[in-house]
Amino acid sequence: MRSSISEIDELRGLLAAERAAGGRIVLTNGCFDLLHVGHLRLLRAARSYGDRLVVAINSDASIRRLKGPSRPVTPFAERAELLAGLEPVDWVVGFDEDTPLATVRALRPDVLVKGGDWPLDRIVGRAEVERHGGRVVRVPLTPGVSTSALVERLQRERSGGAEDGQY
Numbered sequence: 001m002r003s004s005i006s007e008i009d010e011l012r013g014l015l016a017a018e019r020a021a022g023g024r025i026v027l028t029n030g031c032f033d034l035l036h037v038g039h040l041r042l043l044r045a046a047r048s049y050g051d052r053l054v055v056a057i058n059s060d061a062s063i064r065r066l067k068g069p070s071r072p073v074t075p076f077a078e079r080a081e082l083l084a085g086l087e088p089v090d091w092v093v094g095f096d097e098d099t100p101l102a103t104v105r106a107l108r109p110d111v112l113v114k115g116g117d118w119p120l121d122r123i124v125g126r127a128e129v130e131r132h133g134g135r136v137v138r139v140p141l142t143p144g145v146s147t148s149a150l151v152e153r154l155q156r157e158r159s160g161g162a163e164d165g166q167y
Contacts, residue, residue: 003084005092008106011054014091015107024050027109027125029100031058032079033072034150038115038142040086045139046113047088055083056103059096066098099124108132116140 006014015025028046032039032055047053057079063072072079076094084092095103104112104125112129116138120126126136 003086003089003091005080005084008093008095008103011091011093012106015052015054018052023052024110025052025054025107026050026111026113027054027056027100027104027107028113029056029058029095029103030115031063031067031072032083033063033067033074035074035079035082036146036150038146040088041142042113042115042139043083043086043088046111046137049111049113049137052090053088054091054093054107054109055089056093056095056100056107057083058098059094062096062098101125101128104128108134110134112136114138 018025026046026049028042030039043053043055057076058066060072060076074082080092080094083089093103093107101124105128109129111134112123112125114123114136118138120136120138123136123138129136
């Protein structure tokens, strides 16, 4: 199956067919701005918990509200296309809200996966997933790798203050 970028209503139908065939649906979400190896490792780990992986990504407007006017670095359409091209990803869907709660409620994943930097009690959608018998999994982060660290490194390099290999 090739990865695709979907609208939420279309995706609900696709997931219903997957479930009818016995498939286990995994959902993860995030900004995925400046895709890096930590993202890839998270997606591979997430996929290992089920048969199909849905990646919900924040819209550009959502990221600007959450991270400031200089973000995202990579526009939504490019982030979505990059993610859809990765082997572990089956579907990519966008959301404009500040949290993925409406997406979690609409898609009802069997497994919700977040990075280990999220405390369990702060994972948006956790109660909804657990309420319908699903589970929430936290995946360890790749140490020293984050989009924020990459952005900071690029800013230092522009000002002449970066050391080689740091990110």
